[in-house]
Amino acid sequence: MNAALTIQRLTLQHEQHTLLSDLQGTIPEGEITLILGPNGAGKTLLLRCLAGLLKPQQGGVFTSQGKLVHELSRIESARLLSWTPVSHNLPFDFSVLDLLLMGRYPLHQGYPQKADRFFIQKAMQRVGISAMQDRIYNSLSRGEQTKVDIARAIAADTPLLIFDEPFANLDIDASLQLMDIFRELQREGRTLVLSHHDLYSVRDLATSIILMKKGQLVASGPTARVFTADAIERTYDVIAREVTDPQTGDRFVRFRLKDEAKLAVFTEIHRSQRRLLHGVDEHRA
Amino acid sequence: MVRHILLSIRLPRVVCACLVGGALAAAGVITQGLFRNPLASPSVIGISSGGVLGAILAFYGGLNLWGFWALPLSAFVGCLLTTLVILQFARSSKSWAIDDLLLVGFALNGILSAISSFILSLSLNEFDKAPAMMNWMLGTLSGKTWEHGLIGSGPILIGILLSQRLAYRFNVLSLGNDVAQSLGIDLRRLRVHAVLLISALVATSVSIGGLMPFIGLVVPHFSRLLVGPDHRSLLLVSVVNGMSLLMLADLLARILMPPQEIQVGVLISLLGSPFFLWMLYQRRKMQSL
Numbered sequence: 001m002n003a004a005l006t007i008q009r010l011t012l013q014h015e016q017h018t019l020l021s022d023l024q025g026t027i028p029e030g031e032i033t034l035i036l037g038p039n040g041a042g043k044t045l046l047l048r049c050l051a052g053l054l055k056p057q058q059g060g061v062f063t064s065q066g067k068l069v070h071e072l073s074r075i076e077s078a079r080l081l082s083w084t085p086v087s088h089n090l091p092f093d094f095s096v097l098d099l100l101l102m103g104r105y106p107l108h109q110g111y112p113q114k115a116d117r118f119f120i121q122k123a124m125q126r127v128g129i130s131a132m133q134d135r136i137y138n139s140l141s142r143g144e145q146t147k148v149d150i151a152r153a154i155a156a157d158t159p160l161l162i163f164d165e166p167f168a169n170l171d172i173d174a175s176l177q178l179m180d181i182f183r184e185l186q187r188e189g190r191t192l193v194l195s196h197h198d199l200y201s202v203r204d205l206a207t208s209i210i211l212m213k214k215g216q217l218v219a220s221g222p223t224a225r226v227f228t229a230d231a232i233e234r235t236y237d238v239i240a241r242e243v244t245d246p247q248t249g250d251r252f253v254r255f256r257l258k259d260e261a262k263l264a265v266f267t268e269i270h271r272s273q274r275r276l277l278h279g280v281d282e283h284r285a
Numbered sequence: 286m287v288r289h290i291l292l293s294i295r296l297p298r299v300v301c302a303c304l305v306g307g308a309l310a311a312a313g314v315i316t317q318g319l320f321r322n323p324l325a326s327p328s329v330i331g332i333s334s335g336g337v338l339g340a341i342l343a344f345y346g347g348l349n350l351w352g353f354w355a356l357p358l359s360a361f362v363g364c365l366l367t368t369l370v371i372l373q374f375a376r377s378s379k380s381w382a383i384d385d386l387l388l389v390g391f392a393l394n395g396i397l398s399a400i401s402s403f404i405l406s407l408s409l410n411e412f413d414k415a416p417a418m419m420n421w422m423l424g425t426l427s428g429k430t431w432e433h434g435l436i437g438s439g440p441i442l443i444g445i446l447l448s449q450r451l452a453y454r455f456n457v458l459s460l461g462n463d464v465a466q467s468l469g470i471d472l473r474r475l476r477v478h479a480v481l482l483i484s485a486l487v488a489t490s491v492s493i494g495g496l497m498p499f500i501g502l503v504v505p506h507f508s509r510l511l512v513g514p515d516h517r518s519l520l521l522v523s524v525v526n527g528m529s530l531l532m533l534a535d536l537l538a539r540i541l542m543p544p545q546e547i548q549v550g551v552l553i554s555l556l557g558s559p560f561f562l563w564m565l566y567q568r569r570k571m572q573s574l
Contacts, residue, residue, distance in 0.1 A: 053463050078469035090459050091321040092514035102457045106469040110453035156468075 002064060004029040004160055004191040005050055009059030012045060018215065019045055020056070025210050025220035027160075029064065030189050032182060032205055034196045034223075037212035038236050043195035044085075044164050046212065050193060051083040051162050078106035081160040082153040086168060087145035089138045096140075096148050097133045100124070103152035123155035126181060142169035150178065154185070161185065163194045167201075179205055202227055203252060211235045229253050293431070301429040301437065302535045302549075303528040305490040306500060308441040310508075310527025311448050312486040313501025314520045318455030319479040320371075320386060323509070324564065326502035327487045330390025332367045333498065334397035336484075336491035339363020341401050341418050345408060353436075361488035367393060368480045398422075421495035424550020426535050429493065437493045444486040445524055451478060452516035459514075497550050499557025500527055506564060 003026040012020040020042050027033050027050070035043045048054045050061050052069035061069040063080065072080065082103070090099075100120045101112050108116050124130045127147045132140065137148060146169050153161050167175050182192055182205065196202065202209065202223065209226055211218040211234075218235045219226045229240040232253055240255040313326045320330075327333045343349060343359035374389045401422055408414045454475055458465045466472055490497065508523040531549070534556075538549040 048463070051463075051467055053466060074466075074469040074471055078467065081467070083464060083467035085461065085463060088461070091317075091323060092459050092509070094456070094459065094514050098456070098515060099460070102460060103468070105453075105457050 002029040003027060004064060005069065005193075006062045007046075007050075007059075008062060010046075010049060010056045010061065011058040012042075012049060012054060012056045012215075020049070020215045022059070023212075023217050025217065026208075027191060027193055028208050029191050030186065031207040032186050032192045032194070033208040033210065034194055034202060034206040035210045035212065036196055036199070036202065036235065037218075040214070041212040041235075042215040043212060045215075046210075047083075047162055047164050047193065047195055051081060052077050053083065075106065078158075080158060081162055082156045082158045084149045084153045084161070084163045084166070086164050087142055087149050093136045093138055095134055096124075096129065096137055099137050099148060100133075100152050100155050103156045106156070119157060120151075120155045123151040126154060126184075127151040128177070143171065143174055146170060147174070147178075150181070154181075159189070160191045161193070163192070165195050165197065167196065167198060175201070199232065199253065199255070203250075227253070229255075297431045297434050298426050298429050298535065299532055300431075300434040301426050301493050302532045304434060304437050304441050305426070305494045305497060306504075306527035306529070306531030307445060307524040308437075308486040308490040308527075309497055309500040309531075310504040310523040311445045311520055312483045312490075313505045313527075314508075314516060314523050315448050315451070315455070315479050315483050315486075316501060317505055318452075318458060318516055319476065319483070321459055322387065323506060324387055324502070324561075324568070325390070326499070326505075327364075327483060328496065328498035328500075329394070329502055329561070330367075330371055330387065331394035331397050332364050332371075332483060332487050333491060333496050333501075334394050334401065335363040335365075335367030336360040336488045337363070337421050337496050338397045338401045338404075339488070340421055340491060340495075341404050344414060344418060344421075345404050357488060357492040360491045361484055364484035364488045364491070365480065367397065368484055372476060372480060420548070421491070423548035424495040424497045424553070425538075425546075425548045426494050426531075427539075427546055433493050437489050440485050440489045444482055444489070445520075447478075448482050448486075449517070449520055451475065451482070452520050455479075455516040456514075495550060497531065498554050499561065500531060500553065502564075503557055503560055504530060 005027040007023050007025045010020060010023040011018065023046065035046055037043050045054065049056055050069065052061070052072060055070045063069060063072070069077065097120070100123065101116060104112065104116045104119065121130070124133060127150055129144070129147050129151055132144065132148070137145060140148065146166060150163070150166060153163065166178060170178060179201070186192060206223045208221065209223050210220040211226065211231055213235050219231045229242045232238065232240040232255060236255070237258050238255040239258050240253050242251060243254050244251050309327065316325045316327055316330070316332070317323050337360070339359040339362050340356050343356050348355040348359060370393065371386065371390055374386060405415065405418045405422065408418065454470055457468055457470055458475065460468070462472060504527045505519065505523045508519055508526050512518045512522050534553055535549045538547040538552045541547055
């Protein structure tokens with residue numbers, strides 16, 4: 001198994017705060033890796049480091065060729081990976097088609113060709129948004145916007161796709177549909193990294209996971225080995241227990257709240273992180 | 286006689302109106318693209334005032350006697366510094382929301398205009414300086430000659446052409462800084478180019494006609510209704526619309542109250558401010574949905 005990306009001793013600081021400390025792990029090539037953790041764990045920060053958008057103070061993320069991601073040339077990086085943040089409104093009323101064409105900017109440099117339109121049509125069909133191509137992105141619901149964002153990433157045709165909370169705004173059937181799309185992308189040999197909040201669907205989706213808490217690594221590795229009741233208790237403030245479904249024999253983890261008072265602890269870190277997370281991107285939607 | 290009036294008085298004035306209108310419209314499109322906000326424009330966020338202040342300072346200090354380029358160059362420096370200050374706010378880690386940045390621009394605009402007014406008040410008794418300064422602050426095209434048009438046309442035409450080359454990048458930039466960066470846009474370079482272009486366009490237009498508010502705001506907005514948000518078509522259409530608008534406004538300013546001429550900048554402010562309020566109102570309405 002090759003690593004598409006390797007995280008080595010990654011430490012990220014902002015002003016006096018250490019936001020990510022000494023993270024280690026690998027993103028295996030051709031697999032789906034989930035990054036799990038409570039709010040404020042630093043999932044989005046780690047994703048932005050993986051995408052080469054943040055420059056860590058120590059260590060870093062290395063490509064399979066041994067280069068640091070944030071030191072790749074802009075073209076190299078754009079051909080290697082695509083980054084899809086949580087959907088937000090755009091300042092101008094671009095149509096879905098316009099937006100997807102922009103996703104292929106690294107390939108057409110502002111002069112879209114026939115091939116670009118072909119890839120875009122295919123991506124829209126895959127995500128099931130062909131009927132929306134002339135709609136204004138800002139007029140779509142958050143769930144629909146998420147689908148468009150994902151189609152943009154698919155159309156960009158990179159071997160590595162990074163998504164921040166792709167399931168955040170989707171209803172159940174859209175989530176299941178998206179999981180199928182992700183698995184299909186994986187079968188094509190692409191590597192996917194997603195941050196995720198729903199523990200129930202982890203086993204269905206991920207082949208590899210990274211568990212984080214307060215900017216630190218809890219555990220990482222193949223899902224079957226790492227996704228245990230013990231690891232979940234160390235990541236979230238819950239009591240977890242493993243159950244086997246008597247009918248199917250599937251193993252899954254059940255959990256309940258341990259101590260409600262502890263919820264308040266996270267908000268403090270969360271605040272200092274938000275600035276870095278959104279940078280100047282934050283639009284008042 | 287008629288021929289002389291047409292060729293040496295009216296026509297150069299029309300050409301100057303076209304140049305200034307086109308330059309400000311183009312600068313407006315780039316400003317909005319750069320700040321990712323349809324409410325931004327060189328005059329709203331103080332870039333034009335910076336240019337006017339630069340020109341007025343140069344005039345007050347007698348720099349215009351040094352050479353022909355002293356005034357436009359000071360206007361350019363004024364625009365450049367103002368844009369850089371706003372951009373510095375935009376990039377600071379304290380993460381200003383984009384709407385707050387506009388407020389920073391408003392404040393800056395207020396300060397710069399106040400300094401300009403102060404300098405004007407200092408030189409009110411100097412009859413060789415005060416009227417010229419006043420004209421810059423109010424914006425007028427009266428008395429413009431072929432010379433103004435010829436010298437202004439170079440930077441403005443080149444500026445518009447270069448802006449057109451950057452146009453698609455502003456489309457990509459509207460996806461957000463992060464996404465644009467991951468799509469291979471060099472944010473730093475794009476910002477530097479945009480700031481230089483805006484400054485050159487605004488400074489040249491200020492040097493010709495003084496402060497012409499709202500063109501950079503109103504024209505891109507209307508053009509967007511016509512051709513959509515794609516900055517490539519938007520820029521061209523805005524330039525044409527900007528030319529037509531300022532030409533018409535200048536005509537009105539000339540004939541509305543004969544024999545007195547209204548300063549065209551004043552006329553545009555009068556029409557532009559209600560329009561700006563209307564835009565704000567529309568935006569609030571959209572947000573409350």
